[in-house]
Amino acid sequence: MEYLQFLIIVLFSPLLNGVIKKLKANMQGRVGPGVLQPYYDLLRLFKKDMVVSNTTSWIFKAAPYVVFTATTATAMIVPVVSVPSAYGPMGDVIALIYLFALARFFMALAGLDAGSAFGGEGSSREMTVAILVEPMMMLALFTAAITVGSTDIAHIAAASGRTFSPSHVLALSAFIVAIVAETGRVPVDNPDTHLELTMIHEGMVLEYSGRYLALMEWAHAMKQMVLFTVAVDIFFPIGLVRFPGGTAVLASSVLYAVKMLGLAVLMATVESTRAKMRFFQLPSLLGGAFVLAFLALVTNIMMGK
């Protein structure tokens, strides 16, 4: 169990995506597809033939595998239902963010590989958003990390306990903005559109089809669930079972499902109530989040906690 908890993220991440889609549809007064729809999509894509642009090089073919395997590695680092995670010692929260960066690097290269303007546009915007998000996300995570004296996620989860300081609230707000941006959700990006002028993530994967597209989409869903899990591990670690778990693992799993559902509701609400921002309004949103993260740090120092 201990060794297999990362499979929860690998296997259930499409479901989480399906739940968010369903919630969004309900909030917008639509019936929406069933929550299992992402699985049907993935399985169908794995069985399809592919069309590959003749401009592309081997980067285009390697990128889906790099993206998928790097994201799987992040799922192994993060503790899901019990601490410490069995594979936790292989990396910390910094390694996790840099593995995402590895995935993003290859995705952006793949976007440029087909030689069309859409891919380049997606790559350029994705890298720009990353520049705005990464320092803010790091600062928010550092605020949690320095209280504990470690960037190891299991350590932060085990030590941050049940107290909730103002500094944590500020850092959490910044981190949620970071999640929205990193997972390509409204108001930063729109996951449901293929409108050329607004897309970021979809622009980069525009040329993909078949199994490559399936890998990319699956990895994207996994990344979202990993980020959610990092958020609950660091900011709401209540109920996380210490190894060895026994029957408590079941309770922990239920609690984890509830937390994920809570974040899904949050994301669906944000997406349903906000409009997508113009690309060049993003610096003010993400810069504001950076200020929050910085305030979290200062509060942390001033209050000694």
Place this chain on the structure above:
Amino acid sequence: MDVGSILSIGILCFLSGALASQLPLSKVRNFSYLFPLAGALAFLVASGPLILGPAYAGKAIPVSSTFSFAFSGDALSGFFVVLISLVVVAVSLYSIGYTRGLKNPGYLGLFFNVLVLSMYGVVLSANIFTFLVSWETMALASYFLVVFDRNEETARAGLFTVVITHLGTAFIMALFLVLARYTGSMDFVSMRAAAGALSPGVKSLVFILAIIGFGTKAGIIPLHTWIPRAYPVAPSNITPLMSGVMIKTAVYGFLRVALDVLGPGPEWWGIAIIAVGAVSAVLGILYAIMENDLKVFLAYSSVENVGIMLLGIGASLLFQSSGRTTLSAFALAAALYHALNHALFKGLLFMGAGSVVSATRTRNMEKLGGLLKVMPWTGFLFLVGSLAITALPPLNGFVSEWLTYQSLLLGFTSPSVAAKIAAPLGGAVLALTGAIVAAGFVKTFGTTFLGRARSEHATAAQESSPWMVLGMAFPAVLCVVLGIFPEIPLSLISPVVYSITGADVEFHRQGLLLTPGAAVSLSTLAISAAMAMSFVAVFLFIRLYGGRRKTVSADSWDCGLPGLTPRMQYTATAFTKPLRIIYKRIYLPSRDIKVRYSQKPFFVKAIQYGGDITPFFDRFLYEPATRAIRLITGRVKTLQSGNLQLYLGYILITLIALLIFGT
């Protein structure tokens, strides 16, 4: 054999290399680079005993009653000898292929060997005289190499290099004179022994002089302006040496003076170095990403990497000021690790850029594209270098940046509030830098090697010679090895750090389990294994579930209007446009649009667009300074009328003045 004789063999190899490159047979001249290769290997062998100690002290050769030539080496010197040697090995292999068909290879071979020897001289100097002579030889050799291609661009770059680096040398001389005056000695060992008794004011003066003097050579902002001018115009087998190694000699000099000789200082030293490092890192890479010239981009990126090293050194100084030597050792190890890594991947990238320039005759990315198909090896190796410099796991750049993050975060345990805020902010700056580096290398690799060829420069390109590929493959392999097995470089760095801080860096065998205060670990080997396993799993899943499927090759999506041309690709300029808008306060971009009409204002014939960013430091620091200097020299020039009687008059006045005031 003792260290001295191995070093002599090495020196002999370089001298033979310089001579062999003068021979009139072109085949021999190309392969004369086997001599520096052998020399570098000899120095590599000698570095082992240097690092593991005891310190080596060569015999002094007196030049006058006060000055003498003397070479010596301790662990710190040994580490930099390793760093220089690895790059020289790679560059020598590369040069065998690169110099084929080059005109004037004798000139290049001579100064190549002189440059390498002078760099070894700098890190192995026993006293300030030897140091300054080696330092100057290095500066002059690099000048002659910068002006290798005789044209106006290289002449200007060469002049710029000479002026700025000598400005730096002036500060270094001043710092050595102050040290010699107050410690009463000129060799580093006795200086260190006497430095403890220096007053804090003198120490801080020396420290500031060291930042400016060595910072000029290392290219910290705002003293960096010569770097993006000089690197790109030097021959392609020299730039890797200049960027990979020469700036490390400045880092060496700074470490020697600030950490070794001066010893622990006040807290503000550490914070100042963190601040200088943060500014250099962010502005360096912000300027880099706007460059569409392959080599200028890499040159600016060197400025950024020096900034990252300074973040580690600053954290080390910070810990030293409060007497926490274990943490100080840890931070210094991070900085040294990054210095070694940067030498490898920047050497690799500059060689890769050199291959591209040799194959396409242009440095402009906007004219390239699709090179991965015609230059598969160069492209692949350039990608390895890009991944390493972007600090992506599991390559070596990631490990050293991870260590830098950890040492900055440990700065939070400092007693003072300033350090508590500065340290995590340094971490956030590192994250910002990392993200911009990623964008920069996606742009550079993407527009150069991916997509379609944008001009005939790129369509006619061919893979470079096997020697050049071999020269690049060597550092590329090291980038992977030093990333996946960090215990190898750390076991090399540990004695070095011990010799300076007096504390060991403790690392667990499996991966990195660092002990001081932080329970955190990293294992790039495990990460690679996890990725490999998940690859096997998903590959099998696809094969078993999806089966074999057909792949159709077709044109890229063209919105149903066939006829995509290479000009419709995203350009390098377009890629960075969002950043020009977001950071407009820093870039101060300008645009210049010229419209020509055939019938104003309705029928437009042609629109010409030009855009540029303001080189802030050139415009607001160097140009006013140059104007001021010209103004003063213009005034002074009136004294020099060329009239003999006037000069005699000057002598007379001086004599009278001396007679009056001199007694």
